[in-house]
């Protein structure tokens with residue numbers, strides 16, 4: 001019922017050459033039919049990616065957007081601009097944005113509204129730090145981050161959201177949440193959504209992110225509440241990312 005989604009977050013990495021390699025590789029057959037795949041490169045590569053990915057299995061995402069559509073915001077990019085380059089998904093609230101650029105739950109909500117207003121699918125990223133997990137606060141933190149956005153959206157808007165659970169301690173560390181740990185939190189997020197609407201909860205796509213790779217993807221993706229992955233490091237190697245997609 002829920003089409004899996006594998007999204008590759010390149011962060012501030014990649015090159016025009018890597019875009020070309022991905023376009024070539026993902027034009028080939030051999031991937032599950034019912035699978036959405038998206039590459040999320042840095043802004044400057046969106047134009048080249050839109051062309052290189054034409055006719056392939058790859059869609060396009062962006063790593064952030066500004067809450068307003070245009071104006072005096074030096075260095076920023078709006079959702080309308082992203083749409084012009086064929087972008088469908090946009091990451092919102094990635095832990096690196098929360099930590100390095102001080103994005104708060106309010107910023108995350110504003111960006112979510114901006115994305116929805118132009119028809120982009122927000123991929124709302126949530127997750128606890130190691131200290132929060134060790135203190136037993138995982139569910140409270142995750143549901144606060146989810147709730148700050150979801151509780152303020154209209155019912156029709158909630159249907160447009162994808163949520164990525166990314167424990168901060170697993171991002172870029174090589175330390176993956178166990179399938180059981182990930183499943184427990186994802187089930188909690190789905191249960192929270194069921195409080196709004198059980199049908200919405202059943203349709204909500206939940207991604208796991210945090211050192212997913214070709215070796216551990218199958219086991220994580222086999223969990224009942226994990227509908228895909230948000231992949232960082234392993235999405236920079238075409239063979240690894242292709243293998244992850246094959247296991248979805």
Ligand code: PEP
Nearest residue numbers: 171172209210211232233
């Ligand atoms: C990410 O940045 O969203 C991520 C999950 O990174 P990594 O796979 O490298 O842990």
